[in-house]
Amino acid sequence: MEKRVVITGLGVISPVGIGKDTFWNALLNGENGIGPITHxxxxEYAAxxxxxxxxFNPGDYGIDRKEARHMDPSTQFSVAAAKLALDDSKMNLDEEDRDRIGTIIGTGIGGMETLHNLYKGLFAKGPSRVNPFVVPKMIANMASGQVSIFFGLQGHCASVVTACATGTNSIGAAYRMIQRGELDAAVAG
Structure with missing residues (x-):
């Protein structure tokens, strides 16, 4: 008999809206998050x-300013989305075996803003001014790692990198690990 696996909580940080209800209502109303670049x-760009x-304010999700400085925005979004999903699930982590809760979060690229800032600083100020946190901020598995650390999840921690299918494949990997009995729960996306 196969073990049943269900999704118990959702967390969304997206250009269409923050939070599952805002996101869903925007979709129902035909809104989109595309607009002029303001960041x-x-x-000088064609597009x-x-x-x-x-x-988005990282502090709204329990990420203090010092932590935020050591995270690429993409990782901040992952931690915030994980918090929203865990809150939505009503799971009390203090009552759970955190060794049996995994984190499987992927990305298509990783911390691109961090990489951009690295090159900008490197060419303007030289290699001695490169921030030592560049690699930990930009690597593809940092979102999964930071979510795991932030919530004290000590089960399997992995990052899936499969371009536009990354989120779905991450959820699928978590599903299979739970179904096989390797984990009791996972934060995935």
């Missing part, structure tokens, strides 16, 4: 539109 000056997350 940097894009006047000047993108999907940017607006109104």
């Amino acid at each position: 940097f000056d894009a006047t 000047r539109i993108a999907g940017e997350v607006k109104g």
